[in-house]
Structure formats: structure tokens, C-alpha cells
Amino acid sequence: MKLEYYLLDMPLIVPFKTSFGTDVNRKPLIFRLEHNGIVSYSESVTDQDPFYSYEDNDTALHVIKRYLAQNIKDVPDPEEFLTRSSNIKGHNMAKAALEMLLYDYRAREMGKPLHEFLGDSRGYANVGISIGMDNINKMIKRIDDALKLKYKRIKVKIMKGEELKIVSAIRDVYPDINLSVDANSDYTEKDFELLKKLDKFNLVYIEQPLYHDDLIYHARLAREISTPICLDESITSPEKAQKAFDIGACSVINIKPGRVSGLTNSLKIARIARENNGHVWIGGMLETGVGRSYNIAMASNKLIDYPGDTSPNSKYYIRDIVKNPYNMEDGIIKDYNGAGNGIEIDEELINKYAVERGVIF
Ligand code: OSB
Ligand code: MG
Known part of the structure; x- marks a missing residue:
């Protein structure tokens, strides 16, 4: 079993201006879980700065590495993962990144599209x-x-x-x-x-x-x-x-x-x-x-x-x-009709955009 992350740096086609700032680039934080021949990807919706909410890429990665990752080692049901992680206050975006991996894993295991x-x-x-x-x-x-x-x-x-x-x-x-x-x-x-x-x-x-x-x-x-x-x-x-x-x-x-x-x-x-x-x-x-x-x-x-x-x-x-x-x-x-979230990952492009990566377990 393996859990990895990739921090990417990707330019947006059009800069996105909100009342809290302008995004020219986005730094997506991507997770990859491999277990029993199934590969799942998810994304933390945090960005580099805590301007939309208090979470950012660094806090998400910290909380996942230190507290949350251990809670998915036996690939529990998503709801069970949330129960186990309820002692961690907040950090919803970090939790969501792992919860979604579990959904994708379960759906792929059953051969069903996620929807x-x-x-x-x-x-x-x-x-x-x-x-x-x-x-x-x-x-x-x-x-x-x-x-x-x-x-x-x-x-x-x-x-x-x-x-x-x-x-x-x-x-x-x-x-x-x-x-x-x-x-x-x-x-x-x-x-x-x-x-x-x-x-x-x-x-x-x-x-x-x-x-x-x-x-x-x-x-x-x-x-x-x-x-x-x-x-x-x-x-x-x-x-x-x-x-x-x-x-x-x-x-x-x-x-x-x-x-x-x-x-x-x-x-x-x-x-x-x-x-x-x-x-x-x-x-x-x-x-x-x-x-x-x-x-x-x-x-x-x-x-x-x-x-x-x-x-x-x-x-x-x-x-x-x-x-x-x-x-x-x-x-x-x-909706995609392939198993799980149905996406086909472009690994070459992930490697091209990655500015940091690591193995969590
Ligand atoms: O408030 O809905 C928002 C994007 C980044 C942060 C906050 C918001 C948004 C959007 C864009 O409105 C939604 C999207 O197209 O992904
Ligand atoms: Mg909004």
C-alpha cells in the first residue's frame, strides 16, 4: 500500500479575481493511493494562501501526514474514516482529500462509476x-x-x-x-x-x-x-x-x-x-x-x-x-462511465507540473 502526494504549479488560462485576491497560477495538491492493484487520485482544494478559508496547502499536508493518513491504512469506509478523524478539529479540506480517495477506491473495487x-x-x-x-x-x-x-x-x-x-x-x-x-x-x-x-x-x-x-x-x-x-x-x-x-x-x-x-x-x-x-x-x-x-x-x-x-x-x-x-x-x-471517478491521469503532465512530491506511507 502506498500513499503519495504531488504539489503542482499550473497557470490558469484567465487570471481569476475575487474580493480576496487574484489567482494567476493554481497550486493543486494531488494525492495518489495504490492498494490491491487499484490506483486512486484525489485533490485537496486548498491553495497556496489561506484567503478563502484558514486552510492552505501546507496545513493540509501537515495534518494529513501527521494525523489523517494513518486513518486510511486499512481502507475503511469513508464514513468510518470521518468518525476516526473527528478528534481533529476542522481541517475539512485535508479530510476531504483522503475521504474522496476512499470513495474512489470503494467504487473501483465494485467496478461502479462514482456517480x-x-x-x-x-x-x-x-x-x-x-x-x-x-x-x-x-x-x-x-x-x-x-x-x-x-x-x-x-x-x-x-x-x-x-x-x-x-x-x-x-x-x-x-x-x-x-x-x-x-x-x-x-x-x-x-x-x-x-x-x-x-x-x-x-x-x-x-x-x-x-x-x-x-x-x-x-x-x-x-x-x-x-x-x-x-x-x-x-x-x-x-x-x-x-x-x-x-x-x-x-x-x-x-x-x-x-x-x-x-x-x-x-x-x-x-x-x-x-x-x-x-x-x-x-x-x-x-x-x-x-x-x-x-x-x-x-x-x-x-x-x-x-x-x-x-x-x-x-x-x-x-x-x-x-x-x-x-x-x-x-x-x-x-458523468464518466468508467469505474470510480473515471479519470485517466496524464502522468507525464503531472511530472512536468510537479514542484514537490513525497511518499507519505
Ligand atoms: O467562492 O465559489 C467561490 C474559486 C476559488 C475560491 C472560491 C470560489 C471560487 C469560484 C470558482 O467561484 C468556482 C470554479 O469554477 O471552480
Ligand atoms: Mg463562493
Whole structure:
């Protein structure tokens, strides 16, 4: 049995600007498990800096090496791995990287595609796009291109002071498209009047307007604003999802499997949302084809009722580290039908992009 990691350095096709910074390169952290003739790959959704959440590549690698890796040595069920690892507080992205390896391993062992292994799959994912900030003409051009490709929902990044300019310019050109905005926690409880000005633009939701770990002020905002609130950063567990619905902090959740310790909790959160008449979709963290394969399998679950940030690989990287990138047709991506996550790894390219590697056990 062998567990290895590769830290890659890959240029993005288009720099991605959010309220917390601009990504020009991404440094994907990839894991490879080999056991009983089965090879599984997964990706930690951490990046080099702790700007989206407190985790980064170094903390993920540290926690995995020192605490989590020992918990997968007998290839337990994913849920059992999470139970064993529950003494480690937080570090969900690190946990997710190993939890997903276990899902892929189990599915491959049974010869089943991951989306079927997870159950209730519609066989495809409904796809939306997340567009970073740029000058407004470039943003409009990107939306134009995305609409031609038949993306089912357009999400644009906003930040404090830029929101009205961005949204009104888009609505001038596209009064009726399915449009949302993502603030990545750039506003505070003092900005409610400003945020309420977005109500007239008929947005499908506003994503994470306030503090990255907040529920209470979001609940307060939800009572004042008519645009539905979607939480991303704040929802780190099924328990927090339940609390969010209990106090009315959101009606929509962006589920990122990496943020919630993996697929087990992603499914739990989707069920909680359904029980509370909420909506859910699968987000992304600019993953390579490795991480993307888990997101797409999850997004195909029938509980996922909104289009996600699950663009095909070609949005992000000139050449992906998988040999079989997804194609999008009519705003949907079909699941792979090979066993497990179905990806075919381009080992040559991984070696080319690797800036660090190591054997964990
Ligand atoms: O907030 O959803 C976010 C990317 C990196 C970090 C945070 C976010 C995002 C995205 C892009 O919006 C989603 C994607 O296309 O992978
Ligand atoms: Mg977000």
C-alpha cells in the first residue's frame, strides 16, 4: 500500500479575481493511493494562501501526514474514516482529500462509476459558470461567450463598492439571464443598505455577502433583503447547514465537497436542504480534472437542484492533468462511465507540473 502526494504549479488560462485576491497560477495538491492493484487520485482544494478559508496547502499536508493518513491504512469506509478523524478539529479540506480517495477506491473495487456508487444519479450535471472580476467590457464578453456555450447560470464575483456598477452593466445587456453574484465575505453588518440596492436586479441569489464563518448576521440580512442568500464559506458541516436553516441565514447552499470534509457530508447537507425547502448546488475551487471528477459525480445527484460551478476543464487550464477532460453540451456534463471517478491521469503532465512530491506511507 502506498500513499503519495504531488504539489503542482499550473497557470490558469484567465487570471481569476475575487474580493480576496487574484489567482494567476493554481497550486493543486494531488494525492495518489495504490492498494490491491487499484490506483486512486484525489485533490485537496486548498491553495497556496489561506484567503478563502484558514486552510492552505501546507496545513493540509501537515495534518494529513501527521494525523489523517494513518486513518486510511486499512481502507475503511469513508464514513468510518470521518468518525476516526473527528478528534481533529476542522481541517475539512485535508479530510476531504483522503475521504474522496476512499470513495474512489470503494467504487473501483465494485467496478461502479462514482456517480452510481453515490446513488440517485441523473447521469449528468447541470452546469453554471463563475466569472472573476475584470474590466466590465471583458466581463460582458465572458458572459457572452458563456451564454453561447449554453451555461445554465452565470455567477459573477463582486466586491464592496463595485457591485452596482457590475450588476447594472450586466443587466443592461442581459435583463433576463439566470444571474447571481458572489461576494466572498466582503461586506459587514454596516452594509445592509448597500446590499439591498441589489434587490432590483432580480438575482437568483447573493453568495456569502458577510463574514466567512457567520450565520447570525446573514440571518439578519435575510430578513431585510429580498434577494435569496446562498452560503458558501460559512457552511462547513451538516450541523452548520441545519443551524443556518433553523435561524433563516440562507435558503441556498453552495456545497463544495472539499469544504465539508468530502462526499459523505455533501450528501448529508443536500438532504438537510431538501428537508428545509432549501436549494443546493455544487461549487468549485478551480480544481483540475481530478477534483472536478468528484464534484461532477456529486452534482449529478438528484438532490442537487441548481446548476453548479462545475465548468469543463477547458475553462481553467490549457492542458489538464487528465487525458479525458469533460465536455459540456447544452449546459450539461455527462458523468464518466468508467469505474470510480473515471479519470485517466496524464502522468507525464503531472511530472512536468510537479514542484514537490513525497511518499507519505
Ligand atoms: O467562492 O465559489 C467561490 C474559486 C476559488 C475560491 C472560491 C470560489 C471560487 C469560484 C470558482 O467561484 C468556482 C470554479 O469554477 O471552480
Ligand atoms: Mg463562493
